[in-house]
Amino acid sequence: MYYYLLATSDDELDEFHINEEPCRTKLFDAMKVDFDSFGPVSKQRVLEALEYIWSSGQIEKLWSWVVPQAVGLDEIEDKSAYLCALYKKLSGHEPPHRDFGPDVELVQSAGPHGVDVRE
Numbered sequence: 001m002y003y004y005l006l007a008t009s010d011d012e013l014d015e016f017h018i019n020e021e022p023c024r025t026k027l028f029d030a031m032k033v034d035f036d037s038f039g040p041v042s043k044q045r046v047l048e049a050l051e052y053i054w055s056s057g058q059i060e061k062l063w064s065w066v067v068p069q070a071v072g073l074d075e076i077e078d079k080s081a082y083l084c085a086l087y088k089k090l091s092g093h094e095p096p097h098r099d100f101g102p103d104v105e106l107v108q109s110a111g112p113h114g115v116d117v118r119e
Helices: 010-015 021-036 040-056 059-065 079-091
Strands: 105-111 114-118
Touching: 021 079, 040 059, 040 079, 059 079
Parallel strands: none
Antiparallel strands: 105 114
Protein backbone atom coordinates (compact mmCIF):
# COMPACT_ATOMS: atom_id res chain seq x y z
CA MET A 1 0.00 0.00 0.00
CA TYR A 2 3.04 2.28 0.08
CA TYR A 3 3.40 2.25 -3.70
CA TYR A 4 2.71 6.01 -3.65
CA LEU A 5 5.91 6.60 -1.68
CA LEU A 6 7.95 4.04 -3.57
CA ALA A 7 6.96 5.69 -6.88
CA THR A 8 7.73 9.21 -5.62
CA SER A 9 10.86 10.94 -6.90
CA ASP A 10 13.63 11.92 -4.52
CA ASP A 11 12.73 15.59 -4.96
CA GLU A 12 9.09 14.88 -4.13
CA LEU A 13 10.15 12.85 -1.09
CA ASP A 14 12.22 15.81 0.11
CA GLU A 15 8.98 17.82 0.13
CA PHE A 16 6.98 15.04 1.82
CA HIS A 17 6.67 15.30 5.59
CA ILE A 18 4.71 12.43 7.14
CA ASN A 19 3.74 14.45 10.21
CA GLU A 20 2.10 17.21 8.16
CA GLU A 21 -1.61 16.70 7.58
CA PRO A 22 -1.67 17.51 3.83
CA CYS A 23 1.14 15.02 3.14
CA ARG A 24 -0.42 12.35 5.31
CA THR A 25 -3.79 12.88 3.63
CA LYS A 26 -2.23 12.35 0.18
CA LEU A 27 -0.54 9.20 1.40
CA PHE A 28 -3.64 7.78 3.08
CA ASP A 29 -5.79 8.61 0.03
CA ALA A 30 -3.36 6.71 -2.22
CA MET A 31 -3.21 3.83 0.25
CA LYS A 32 -7.01 3.64 0.31
CA VAL A 33 -7.09 3.33 -3.51
CA ASP A 34 -4.63 0.42 -3.31
CA PHE A 35 -6.49 -1.13 -0.38
CA ASP A 36 -9.80 -0.97 -2.27
CA SER A 37 -8.27 -3.12 -5.02
CA PHE A 38 -7.57 -5.96 -2.55
CA GLY A 39 -9.87 -8.94 -2.17
CA PRO A 40 -11.99 -9.32 0.97
CA VAL A 41 -9.62 -11.74 2.72
CA SER A 42 -6.58 -9.54 2.11
CA LYS A 43 -8.48 -6.46 3.30
CA GLN A 44 -9.48 -8.26 6.49
CA ARG A 45 -5.93 -9.43 7.15
CA VAL A 46 -4.44 -5.97 6.62
CA LEU A 47 -6.96 -4.50 9.05
CA GLU A 48 -6.31 -7.29 11.56
CA ALA A 49 -2.57 -6.69 11.34
CA LEU A 50 -2.98 -2.94 11.89
CA GLU A 51 -5.42 -3.57 14.72
CA TYR A 52 -3.06 -6.07 16.34
CA ILE A 53 -0.10 -3.70 16.18
CA TRP A 54 -2.21 -0.82 17.50
CA SER A 55 -3.79 -2.85 20.33
CA SER A 56 -0.77 -4.93 21.27
CA GLY A 57 1.23 -2.32 23.14
CA GLN A 58 4.18 -3.31 20.94
CA ILE A 59 4.00 -0.49 18.41
CA GLU A 60 7.71 0.33 18.65
CA LYS A 61 8.69 -3.32 18.26
CA LEU A 62 6.41 -3.93 15.26
CA TRP A 63 6.70 -0.49 13.67
CA SER A 64 8.98 -1.64 10.85
CA TRP A 65 6.05 -3.67 9.52
CA VAL A 66 3.92 -0.54 9.17
CA VAL A 67 6.10 1.77 7.08
CA PRO A 68 8.52 0.84 4.28
CA GLN A 69 12.09 1.02 5.50
CA ALA A 70 13.30 1.53 1.93
CA VAL A 71 11.80 5.03 1.94
CA GLY A 72 13.51 7.67 4.00
CA LEU A 73 10.73 9.24 6.04
CA ASP A 74 10.64 11.61 8.98
CA GLU A 75 10.04 9.88 12.29
CA ILE A 76 6.32 9.64 12.87
CA GLU A 77 5.70 11.61 16.02
CA ASP A 78 2.59 9.79 17.27
CA LYS A 79 2.67 6.23 15.99
CA SER A 80 -0.49 5.20 17.80
CA ALA A 81 -2.47 8.08 16.27
CA TYR A 82 -0.96 7.29 12.85
CA LEU A 83 -2.11 3.66 13.06
CA CYS A 84 -5.55 4.69 14.27
CA ALA A 85 -5.95 7.23 11.45
CA LEU A 86 -4.73 4.74 8.85
CA TYR A 87 -7.10 2.06 10.11
CA LYS A 88 -9.97 4.56 10.09
CA LYS A 89 -9.15 5.67 6.54
CA LEU A 90 -9.07 2.09 5.28
CA SER A 91 -12.06 0.75 7.18
CA GLY A 92 -14.26 3.80 7.69
CA HIS A 93 -14.33 3.38 11.48
CA GLU A 94 -12.10 3.50 14.54
CA PRO A 95 -10.17 0.34 15.35
CA PRO A 96 -11.68 -1.63 18.22
CA HIS A 97 -9.52 -2.28 21.26
CA ARG A 98 -9.16 -6.03 21.46
CA ASP A 99 -7.09 -8.34 23.58
CA PHE A 100 -5.63 -10.78 21.10
CA GLY A 101 -4.19 -12.92 23.86
CA PRO A 102 -0.82 -14.64 23.96
CA ASP A 103 -1.66 -17.15 21.20
CA VAL A 104 -1.85 -14.60 18.37
CA GLU A 105 1.26 -14.05 16.32
CA LEU A 106 1.84 -11.59 13.51
CA VAL A 107 3.99 -13.24 10.85
CA GLN A 108 5.83 -11.25 8.25
CA SER A 109 4.79 -13.06 5.11
CA ALA A 110 2.30 -12.65 2.33
CA GLY A 111 1.09 -15.55 0.29
CA PRO A 112 -1.61 -16.00 -2.28
CA HIS A 113 -4.22 -15.22 0.35
CA GLY A 114 -2.68 -11.96 1.59
CA VAL A 115 -1.14 -11.03 4.92
CA ASP A 116 -0.89 -14.05 7.21
CA VAL A 117 -2.15 -13.41 10.74
CA ARG A 118 -2.13 -16.68 12.67
CA GLU A 119 -4.08 -17.54 15.77
